[in-house]
Amino acid sequence: xxxxxxxxxxxxxxxxxxxxxxxxxxxxxxxxxxxxxxxxxxxxxxxxxxxxxxxxxxxxxxxxxxxxxxxxxxxxxxxxxxxxxxxxxxxxxxxxxxxxxxxxxxxxxxxxxxxxxxxxxxxxxxxxxxxxxxxxxxxxxxxxxxxxxxxxxxxxxxxxxxxxxxxxxxxxxxxxxxxxxxxxxxxxx
Amino acid sequence: xxxxxxxxxxxxxxxxxxxxxxxxxxxxxxxxxxxxxxxxxxxxxxxxxxxxxxxxxxxxxxxxxxxxxxxxxxxxxxxxxxxxxxxxxxxxxxxxxxxxxxxxxxxxxxxxxxxxxxxxxxxxxxxxxxxxxxxxxxxxxxxxxxxxxx
Numbered sequence: 378x379x380x381x382x383x384x385x386x387x388x389x390x391x392x393x394x395x396x397x398x399x400x401x402x403x404x405x406x407x408x409x410x411x412x413x414x415x416x417x418x419x420x421x422x423x424x425x426x427x428x429x430x431x432x433x434x435x436x437x438x439x440x441x442x443x444x445x446x447x448x449x450x451x452x453x454x455x456x457x458x459x460x461x462x463x464x465x466x467x468x469x470x471x472x473x474x475x476x477x478x479x480x481x482x483x484x485x486x487x488x489x490x491x492x493x494x495x496x497x498x499x500x501x502x503x504x505x506x507x508x509x510x511x512x513x514x515x516x517x518x519x520x521x522x523x524x525x526x527x528x529x530x531x532x533x534x535x536x537x538x539x540x541x542x543x544x545x546x547x548x549x550x551x552x553x554x555x556x557x558x559x560x561x562x563x564x565x566x
Numbered sequence: 567x568x569x570x571x572x573x574x575x576x577x578x579x580x581x582x583x584x585x586x587x588x589x590x591x592x593x594x595x596x597x598x599x600x601x602x603x604x605x606x607x608x609x610x611x612x613x614x615x616x617x618x619x620x621x622x623x624x625x626x627x628x629x630x631x632x633x634x635x636x637x638x639x640x641x642x643x644x645x646x647x648x649x650x651x652x653x654x655x656x657x658x659x660x661x662x663x664x665x666x667x668x669x670x671x672x673x674x675x676x677x678x679x680x681x682x683x684x685x686x687x688x689x690x691x692x693x694x695x696x697x698x699x700x701x702x703x704x705x706x707x708x709x710x711x712x713x714x715x716x
Contacts, residue, residue: 404629411625419621432623436632501614520615548578552611565610 388452395443407436410456413522417457417532420514421464421475431467435460450531454524457532461514468510475511497564504555512547519544571601581608655694662688 391409394402414435422428438459446455468475505513518524518532526544530537555564572594580587580595587595595601 400629400633403632404625407625407629407632411623411628412620415621415623418623429623432628433631433635436628437635440632497614498618501611502618505615505618516615520612521618521620545575545578548608548611549574552607555611556607561607 388448391452392443392446392448395440403440406439406452406456410439410453413453413457413518414460416517416522417460417514418464420517421461421510422467427467431463435463438463450528454528454531457518458534461532462534473510475514476509478507478509500559500564501551501555504551504558507554508547508551511543512550515540515544516547516551571598574604577601577604578608581605581612651694652698655691655698658687658691659695662691 391402391406395406414432418428418432418435422431435456439456442459446452450458465475505516508516515529515533518529519526524532526537526540529535529540529544533540535543572591576587576591577595580591584592595605
């Protein structure tokens with residue numbers, strides 16, 4: 378999905394500067410895309426050390442392939458696409474399935490305890506972390522990063538219908554897992 | 567009497583963008599306690615998810631790493647040398663073919679003392695073409711690998 382004219386203008390400006398060898402422009406490019414790259418890598422890669430290497434790899438790829446960027450999407454979407462597929466390659470190389478369940482060690486806090494709003498945040502964060510990698514990545518991209526279905530399709534190179542279908546399943550699963558473990562009255566006090 | 571509720575898809579869609587729901591769906595949700603509770607449940611979840619902490623990394627460290635590891639993009643442009651070499655080899659090849667043709671049909675014109683030279687030219691042209699082909703294959707594989715890694 379092409380960005381707005383304003384975004385395209387600033388993207389062209391940054392890309393031109395980076396291609397002319399201006400380091401500050403590349404730093405600006407990292408700053409612009411760091412949030413979405415961090416969100417993708419943190420959701421897809423569990424090992425912190427590997428994540429660091431992957432983020433370095435993502436920006437090296439972005440630097441090396443910048444000349445081929447055709448402004449068909451926003452620059453941040455393009456970098457997000459590199460991030461998603463770099464993480465995907467990493468997972469494939471380790472034979473980790475992105476639709477498989479993730480097992481997180483349970484802590485010993487009692488679920489019967491009354492929960493405050495901050496607790497709800499912690500609970501939801503934990504529930505999301507237990508979702509399959511693809512589900513939690515899509516939920517983050519849609520609900521936290523506020524990307525449209527089309528933009529997510531662009532990042533993941535999946536058809537829009539497939540993105541919608543996975544997101545539907547992800548939300549349903551999140552709601553169900555939350556409500557099977559906690560009482561409504563405790564959660565939304 | 568069994569009450570038919572709206573689908574889970576419609577509930578989710580309404581929780582996200584109520585303005586895009588069908589009038590029938592809106593009417594049902596307004597009149598059905600069970601479905602409106604489902605919508606509310608999703609909205610609460612989405613609201614909390616939106617407010618979850620954002621992941622971050624050390625941008626400066628990454629920038630420093632990339633600056634030390636990468637060479638300027640402009641320097642990565644491919645050399646024109648292989649293209650020139652390809653043109654020369656094609657020209658040589660055509661020239662040799664022409665010589666052979668002339669030799670076969672106009673043997674009187676083709677001087678016997680030139681025979682080792684023409685053989686050498688033909689052999690060189692074929693070798694250059696083979697190397698050229700291998701080089702392009704290698705470049706194609708590299709490009710394919712880069713595209714796959716994107």
